[in-house]
Amino acid sequence: MLEKGYYDKADAIIESHGAVEASLIPIIQDIQSEYRYLPPELLSYVADKIGITEAKAFSVATFYENFSFEPKGKYVIKVCDGTACHVRKSTTILERIYSELGLSKEKVTTDDMLFTVETVSCLGACGLAPVLTVNDKVYPSMTPDDAAQLLQKLREEE
Structure with a gap:
């Protein structure tokens, strides 16, 4: 209740x-x-x-895929795995984020409820690939190192 x-x-x-x-x-x-x-x-x-x-x-x-019955973290990170992002190595970005946060496909939210990581089919920013969003703010042309730096910045804001 x-x-x-x-x-x-x-x-x-x-x-x-x-x-x-x-x-x-x-x-x-x-x-x-x-x-x-x-x-x-x-x-x-x-x-x-x-x-x-x-x-x-x-x-x-x-x-509707947008609705979730599971609590999400303060920062919802969506990593695009659409064609343009995928061919530009979005999976390595996702793997780095999982590694940095101790998450996986099965466990998508950190225990402290700070981060939730999701993959999406398309974010509609193919020309900026590979792309991820954090709470709907777009981060274009990402690399695994860029993603790790972004996570560190978000942690420091806490």
Whole structure:
């Protein structure tokens, strides 16, 4: 069970969009934006509040790859592995990030909840390949060393 504050925040978000089925996606986008993930308990709560079944709400949330039911770190790093990035060695960048953070394909978030690493099919910046983003800020023409330096800079900001 989540703390009361989560439900209060969900109520405010629902109120801002209207408690109707058509508002499901913007509501859960705002919830995920607030918490960096979509707590399943809140999705059930939202479904009840807007008058749809839990099954429908979970069907929508699982259909879109953007929604995550797992908590994410403060810094969400997305490494592009689309064709342009892949041929320019994005996998070596990903491997370096995994190594620096002690992560893997199976374990994508650091224990301290500081970093989450994801691979994506395309970031839409093929001319800047290889590319990664940190909380949606684009970092073009990356190398494994650049990625390691970026992680160090982010750690120092803490």
